[in-house]
Amino acid sequence: MMNKKILVIDDEPELIHLLSIFLSTAGFEVISAHDGPQALQALERTSPDLIICDMVMPGMDGIATVQAIRQHPRATTLPIIMLSARGQTQDIEQALDAGANDYITKPFRGADVVATVKKYFMGEPVNAAVPAEKVV
Amino acid sequence: MLPSQLKKLSRPLSAQKLSAENRLLRFQLATSQGDLNEAKLLLAAVLRLVEQLATCPPNQPILQRALQSITQEVSAQAAALHIWSPQEHCFRLSAYHNLSEALQQAWEQLFVDPLHEPIVLPLSNGFQEVHPVPIYAGSEIIGLLTACWEQVGQSGRYEQEFLKQAAMLLSLLIRGEEQRMFPAASNDLTPDAFVSMLSHDLQAPLSLIIGYAEVLLEGYFGPLAEEQAEQIRTIQASAQRAADLITQLSDIFKLSQGQHTLELAPYAIDQLLQEAIEKLQSFLKDRQQHIEISVEGTPPPIAIDGERIKEALTLLLHYIARRAPTQSTLHVKISVASRQDEEKLVLTIALEPQATLQGPYQKTEQRSKSLSLFIAQTMIQLHGGQVIWLDPQHDGELVRVELPITHAS
Numbered sequence: 001m002m003n004k005k006i007l008v009i010d011d012e013p014e015l016i017h018l019l020s021i022f023l024s025t026a027g028f029e030v031i032s033a034h035d036g037p038q039a040l041q042a043l044e045r046t047s048p049d050l051i052i053c054d055m056v057m058p059g060m061d062g063i064a065t066v067q068a069i070r071q072h073p074r075a076t077t078l079p080i081i082m083l084s085a086r087g088q089t090q091d092i093e094q095a096l097d098a099g100a101n102d103y104i105t106k107p108f109r110g111a112d113v114v115a116t117v118k119k120y121f122m123g124e125p126v127n128a129a130v131p132a133e134k135v136v
Numbered sequence: 137m138l139p140s141q142l143k144k145l146s147r148p149l150s151a152q153k154l155s156a157e158n159r160l161l162r163f164q165l166a167t168s169q170g171d172l173n174e175a176k177l178l179l180a181a182v183l184r185l186v187e188q189l190a191t192c193p194p195n196q197p198i199l200q201r202a203l204q205s206i207t208q209e210v211s212a213q214a215a216a217l218h219i220w221s222p223q224e225h226c227f228r229l230s231a232y233h234n235l236s237e238a239l240q241q242a243w244e245q246l247f248v249d250p251l252h253e254p255i256v257l258p259l260s261n262g263f264q265e266v267h268p269v270p271i272y273a274g275s276e277i278i279g280l281l282t283a284c285w286e287q288v289g290q291s292g293r294y295e296q297e298f299l300k301q302a303a304m305l306l307s308l309l310i311r312g313e314e315q316r317m318f319p320a321a322s323n324d325l326t327p328d329a330f331v332s333m334l335s336h337d338l339q340a341p342l343s344l345i346i347g348y349a350e351v352l353l354e355g356y357f358g359p360l361a362e363e364q365a366e367q368i369r370t371i372q373a374s375a376q377r378a379a380d381l382i383t384q385l386s387d388i389f390k391l392s393q394g395q396h397t398l399e400l401a402p403y404a405i406d407q408l409l410q411e412a413i414e415k416l417q418s419f420l421k422d423r424q425q426h427i428e429i430s431v432e433g434t435p436p437p438i439a440i441d442g443e444r445i446k447e448a449l450t451l452l453l454h455y456i457a458r459r460a461p462t463q464s465t466l467h468v469k470i471s472v473a474s475r476q477d478e479e480k481l482v483l484t485i486a487l488e489p490q491a492t493l494q495g496p497y498q499k500t501e502q503r504s505k506s507l508s509l510f511i512a513q514t515m516i517q518l519h520g521g522q523v524i525w526l527d528p529q530h531d532g533e534l535v536r537v538e539l540p541i542t543h544a545s
Contacts, residue, residue: 012340012344014344015340015343015344015347018343018344018347018348018351021351021356022347022351025356056336085335085336085339085340085343085383106339106340106342106343106379107339107342107343107346107347107375107376107379108343108347109350110347110350110351110354
């Protein structure tokens with residue numbers, strides 16, 4: 001079975017790198033985008049199996065990005081996990097209303113991120129470690 | 137103004153239930169605010185207001201006459217001027233700006249609970265009837281405009297309409313003055329937006345510190361020597377503590393703003409206390425300290441937000457344990473006290489005999505420097521409770537935490 005592709009959207013390259021370490025070690029392929037418009041392009045070019053999107057980004061924020069992604073025919077049922085600083089519970093509710101399926105709060109533990117992602121691929125095997133992060 | 141009176145004023149009261157005493161208190165509160173600079177600022181604003189109003193065609197003759205007849209008064213309290221109404225009645229117009237927070241709340245309650253009729257007060261300057269109108273900036277009351285009449289019943293529809301328009305214009309003028317004088321205030325950064333920004337911008341780098349520490353500890357880049365791992369665990373724990381404080385600070389702000397709500401449920405306080413101590417075990421072990429719990433009688437379960445009270449107790453105990461000698465024992469006694477027809481659950485924290493806390497902890501200014509203590513105390517206050525610091529000479533008792541008992545069903 002092909003590797004599951006995770007699209008990570010965050011304006012901070014270090015955070016993308018950190019998530020890539022956790023996810024690629026767990027056997028996922030990571031592609032990344034640094035903002036909403038780049039994420040929509042990535043959605044066109046690749047077919048991610050799951051998206052992790054940061055809540056607060058300059059320009060198009062996480063909520064607007066999720067709303068835009070949900071308009072895309074390929075993404076109507078795609079699992080989307082929001083990344084948010086704790087204490088932004090109202091924002092999280094907005095994100096879930098906008099179409100996100102789940103959320104992870106910052107600071108996060110790598111094991112928790114991997115467990116949350118794996119929840120969406122229950123019963124499907126995931127390959128062992130793959131090269132980290134491929135920026136689209 | 138006594139705190140108890142302020143508390144009383146901040147409660148919603150219906151117009152019908154307002155006693156003469158309450159009205160008087162409200163009015164005195166309004167007149168006791170402000171300073172000379174504010175008064176000058178207001179006077180300038182009022183004069184410009186009158187100039188603007190004088191150009192309004194419908195009321196031109198009256199307002200031109202008013203403008204000519206202005207008696208300027210700059211007191212230490214407010215800007216004031218006299219204007220004649222169409223009925224030839226003299227009324228005094230006063231504007232108050234920069235109201236205290238407590239006063240703003242009191243007036244907000246008053247106007248949420250509309251009070252349309254004027255207030256009848258025998259004032260020392262011979263005026264009898266007062267009509268207050270709030271000056272808004274958005275939904276916030278930033279000042280008051282009041283008109284006083286010499287005789288009861290002189291205020292009519294014209295005057296009331298005039299006051300409304302004047303208050304509206306005055307709010308625009310004041311806001312304009314503020315933005316001119318304090319340019320930083322013009323970027324519309326609300327306290328809520330500020331806290332969200334603070335939370336996000338501090339949590340983001342802390343997430344990286346905690347995350348990369350985990351990467352190193354888990355051996356993603358190879359094994360670490362035990363001493364290296366120990367240092368990285370310290371980095372990780374410190375960053376986590378900072379992140380928790382930011383989250384808790386943001387939480388109490390949002391609770392106090394009504395954006396978050398306490399999730400109340402019945403809890404046994406001894407259980408929560410035990411869990412709080414568990415969270416401190418590693419810290420207590422390093423310092424060879426112990427915390428013992430004793431329960432007096434059978435305290436009932438109390439309706440609290442268990443997670444938040446547990447966090448508050450953890451922060452409070454951590455603050456005390458850090459200042460207590462190593463190898464010492466803290467005692468926490470749980471009891472029920474009745475005071476003023478109200479039952480309270482009391483946690484009394486004491487040090488073993490002969491031990492004292494290090495540093496001048498008993499001084500309020502020292503305690504006010506601790507963010508964790510501020511968070512703990514505020515959380516307990518948000519539950520209607522209080523933290524009382526005691527004289528350390530008194531039986532080794534350091535602090536008493538009181539929480540109201542709301543019998544949980």
